[in-house]
Amino acid sequence: MKDGPLTEHYEPFESPAKNLINGGQSTPNLTFGSAKSVKPSDPKKYPIVCTTYRMTEHWQTGGMTRNIPWLAEAMPKMFVEMSLELAKEKGIANGDQVRVFNDRGDIEMMAMVTPRFKPFTIDGKTVHQVGMPWHWGYASGYATGAIANDLTPNVGDANSSIPEYKAYLVNVEKA
Amino acid sequence: MTESAILYDSSKCSACKGCQVQCKQWNMLPSSMVKDGYESTGSYQSMADLNGDTRLLIEFREKDTPAGVEWAFSRRACFHCTEPACMDVCPVGAISRLDDGTVKLDSSKCVGCKYCTAACPFSVPKYRENFGVSNKCTLCDDRVAKGIEPACVKTCPAAAIFYGPRTEMLTKGKARVAELKVAGFNKAELYGETQMGGMHSLFVAKFGFEAHGLIRDPKKPDIVTLMSIIKPLTGLGIAAIVGGLGISFLSSIGYTRDGLTEELETADEAAKEEK
Amino acid sequence: MTRYIQRHSLLKRWIHGIHMVATLVLIASGAVVFIPVVGRAVGSDVVQMVRIAHRVFAVVFIGGPLVGLIVAPKGFVHIMKNLFAKWDDDDKLFMKKFPRYMFAPKTTHMPPQHEVKSGQRLSDGLLLFAAALIAVTGVVLWAGQFVSPEVFRVALLLHDVAFALVVLIMCAHIYLGAGIFQPYRGLARLMLGNGRVTEEEARYHWGHWADEELASGKNVIEE
Numbered sequence: 001m002k003d004g005p006l007t008e009h010y011e012p013f014e015s016p017a018k019n020l021i022n023g024g025q026s027t028p029n030l031t032f033g034s035a036k037s038v039k040p041s042d043p044k045k046y047p048i049v050c051t052t053y054r055m056t057e058h059w060q061t062g063g064m065t066r067n068i069p070w071l072a073e074a075m076p077k078m079f080v081e082m083s084l085e086l087a088k089e090k091g092i093a094n095g096d097q098v099r100v101f102n103d104r105g106d107i108e109m110m111a112m113v114t115p116r117f118k119p120f121t122i123d124g125k126t127v128h129q130v131g132m133p134w135h136w137g138y139a140s141g142y143a144t145g146a147i148a149n150d151l152t153p154n155v156g157d158a159n160s161s162i163p164e165y166k167a168y169l170v171n172v173e174k175a
Numbered sequence: 176m177t178e179s180a181i182l183y184d185s186s187k188c189s190a191c192k193g194c195q196v197q198c199k200q201w202n203m204l205p206s207s208m209v210k211d212g213y214e215s216t217g218s219y220q221s222m223a224d225l226n227g228d229t230r231l232l233i234e235f236r237e238k239d240t241p242a243g244v245e246w247a248f249s250r251r252a253c254f255h256c257t258e259p260a261c262m263d264v265c266p267v268g269a270i271s272r273l274d275d276g277t278v279k280l281d282s283s284k285c286v287g288c289k290y291c292t293a294a295c296p297f298s299v300p301k302y303r304e305n306f307g308v309s310n311k312c313t314l315c316d317d318r319v320a321k322g323i324e325p326a327c328v329k330t331c332p333a334a335a336i337f338y339g340p341r342t343e344m345l346t347k348g349k350a351r352v353a354e355l356k357v358a359g360f361n362k363a364e365l366y367g368e369t370q371m372g373g374m375h376s377l378f379v380a381k382f383g384f385e386a387h388g389l390i391r392d393p394k395k396p397d398i399v400t401l402m403s404i405i406k407p408l409t410g411l412g413i414a415a416i417v418g419g420l421g422i423s424f425l426s427s428i429g430y431t432r433d434g435l436t437e438e439l440e441t442a443d444e445a446a447k448e449e450k
Numbered sequence: 451m452t453r454y455i456q457r458h459s460l461l462k463r464w465i466h467g468i469h470m471v472a473t474l475v476l477i478a479s480g481a482v483v484f485i486p487v488v489g490r491a492v493g494s495d496v497v498q499m500v501r502i503a504h505r506v507f508a509v510v511f512i513g514g515p516l517v518g519l520i521v522a523p524k525g526f527v528h529i530m531k532n533l534f535a536k537w538d539d540d541d542k543l544f545m546k547k548f549p550r551y552m553f554a555p556k557t558t559h560m561p562p563q564h565e566v567k568s569g570q571r572l573s574d575g576l577l578l579f580a581a582a583l584i585a586v587t588g589v590v591l592w593a594g595q596f597v598s599p600e601v602f603r604v605a606l607l608l609h610d611v612a613f614a615l616v617v618l619i620m621c622a623h624i625y626l627g628a629g630i631f632q633p634y635r636g637l638a639r640l641m642l643g644n645g646r647v648t649e650e651e652a653r654y655h656w657g658h659w660a661d662e663e664l665a666s667g668k669n670v671i672e673e
Contacts, residue, residue: 055219056191070196073206074221076213095217112217115239116246142210266483267497268490284494286501288483289594293602302595398603402610406484409614416621423552423625427632430555432654 003029003158012167013155016043017122029158039103040153046102046169048086049129052148053166058135066141078109078136078145082172083117086128090172097175100130102168105150108175130172134165176274178375180341181314181325182348183250186355186363186381187335190233190248192221194327194336198231198252201315201326225251227303230312231327236388247386250327250336250378253278253299253312257372260395261291261300263403276341276375277314285309296371296393314375341375348377355381362386371395454646455660456669462525463645465518472511477620479504480613505592512585532566533575540658541568555633562657570626577619584612646671 010027011019019025026040057075058065065071080100082092092098094113099106109132120127136145152165199206205228207213214222220235234249255278262270262278269284270291280291280300285308291300292309300311315325323329328338337344348365355363362383367374370393380387458466479500482488489497519526540561548569551558566574590597590605597605628642629635637655640647652660663669 056189056193069206069208070199073213074192074196075219076211076221077215095215110215110217114218115237115244142208143213144211266486266489267494268486269494286494286498288501289602290606292595293599293606295599298599304595396603398607402607405607405610405614406486409484409610409617412614412618413621416618419552420621420625420630423555424630424632426553427555430632430635432633 001159003027013153013164014040014043014046014169015167016047016049016125016127016169027158030164031156031158031161032154041102041169043169046171047127048170048172049127050100050151050168050170051129051131051166052134052152053131055133055135058133060135061137061147062135062141062143063137063139065135066137066143069142072142075135076143078133078148079112080109080130080132080172081112081114081117082130083119083128084113084115085119085126086117086130086172087111087113089128090174092172092174099173099175100132100151100170101173102151102170104153107146107148107150109146130170178274178276178341179314179319179339180255180276180344180367180375180377181328182337182339182344182377182379184335184337184348184351184379185248185250185387186351186360186379187333188233188248188250189333189335190219190235191332192233193330193332194250195221195229195231195233197326197330198312199229201318202230202313204228204230225299225301225311227301227306227310229301230310234388236386238382238386245382245386247380247382247388249387249389251388252376253314254297254367254371255312255314255375256370257374258395259371260294260296260399263395264290264294264399266290273316275319277316277319278375279313279316280309280311282306282308282310294396294399296390296396312376341373344377348379351379355379451672453649453664454671454673455649455652455663456645456671457640457647457652458645459525460645461518461522463641465514466641468510468514472507472514473616473620475507476504476511477613477617479507484610484613508585508588508592511581532564533571533578535564535566535571537568538564540564544568545572551633552631555631560655563655563659565656565659567656573619573622576615577623580612580615580619584609584616587612 008027009019009021011017011025013026013030015026055075057071080098087093090098092111092113094111096111097108098111099108101107117129117131120129132148134148136143137147138144149165151168151170152163153168155164156162157164198204216223218235218237220233222229222232225232231250231252234251236247236249238245238247255276257272257276259270259272259278261280262272266288267284267286269281269286271279271281273279287302287307287309289300289302289309292298292302300309302309315327318325324338328336337347339347345365345368348367352363352365360381362380364380364383365377366380366384366387366389367377378387378389380389384391482492482497482500483504492500540563543561544563545568547558547560551560587605587609590601591609594602625631626634628638637647637651639645647655649660649664652663
């Protein structure tokens, strides 16, 4: 094992918050992909936490499911979910086209403004989170859309090399 | 024959839309094959409402409360009312009630006049442009006739949709509402017990009727009732007029302009002559 | 030698004739959908053909008078003038005596009338209103899924109401206009035939109008 066996708290490669438990910030044993993300994103430029997740209507990158009209109709558009508070701050209304971007990528999609996302208060500061599915792409399908993994860091777990695609930093703007 | 019903439990539903898609597959209803030509509702909901090619739609409604977000899922489809407004207005008798309570819209008889859509308090039957007929949920009467459950019931992975004798589904629904109340969901209620004379598609509403978009006290539109009055009234009116004119005709037989009998002068004529 | 007055022009008689045929077909086809028992008895294939015929003749129903309006706008103005003319004593007297005329005509002489009898003005006015209502609501129903269910319902109800009105007035219109009513026997030829009324008939039924026409001589024919 490259890391372990005892558990430790590390912040993700990109984080808006300081690690208050461990003396350092993130794990020193990260593995990097061949297209190395040289630096973690600057929380001052990209203060918003982003995560990716799945929908029931599509599977993986949607290569198969977006080719089925019933499923494409069930969930047609790529979107990013955000809190009412963040939307108000950025002047974004539900359904607006928005840009989500960092030093690695810049993608556009529909904004889904919802009370199911709420801002956090971390270390006395407000920290916003947005989330997006990663089922879309442009190569084929009855429904196409932006590729979420254009934004994610090429960073892997020390032991398994599983990429850290679920916690990274972005900024959001009305397109 | 015992009456059957579907029971939908919104508290178990994961809104995966399996039922929505399965209904389309079983009934061979198409989705658009125009690239990126789909409607977007700004939420997880696939489209704004049922349409000619979609007989079942999962709806999403969210409300923020101090106790947390109430994310209310709804399975929108025909309620199979015991007193269906659609059946009253169909001019060709394409809508009928089967023994088990299913309200069947026979597309082979339908002429696409859309009176049923206008009469339904929930606007459920939808017109299919390319076929010139209206359609709605059939409660899978073709499957039921073969002894198998409706397609949506079979496919649900969350065991949120059930099918069986209506009395059993009512008991089951009420028991679930009681459970939900104990768990703190005090607005939970069961829809379909008495509405529209009792429905054959019941709905456990986790957050109460309004949160799930259900009309609390649905009624046949007044206009449907008025229309059912106008028809016999018109018949009566025609009978009265034809009768009256018949009497007039009889009194006019043998009329000749010169053979008029002594006429009684009216006061006006006397006044006129004096002028 | 008899003197005739040309009461209705060729254009008027043609438009009325076309409109009349359209109305009868519309009433018959409408009845198939209006009377549930009939619709269910004839089956959906027949109903579908009937509905298509109904729409075709609806276009004729609206189009015919529209053509008349465009080709002869002065005629339209003339009709409207007669329809909304102020009622004089003879007009009012006609209405007063009308019930007796209908049920005891052999005892009743009617006062002289203008070009359109006052009773007919009432009937025509109501018929015009009912026809306009049925046409407008019919178009809304034809627009079907492009209007909201609420608008569709209201249009459906008003279409039924207008149908009732049209049919009821039609009974009287035909009874009197076609001369089934014995005092009017033979006058059907005025609108359905050559449009000419004899001097004697004109003086009896439309005394004031006959005087004007005979004096001007414009529409007088001697044969």
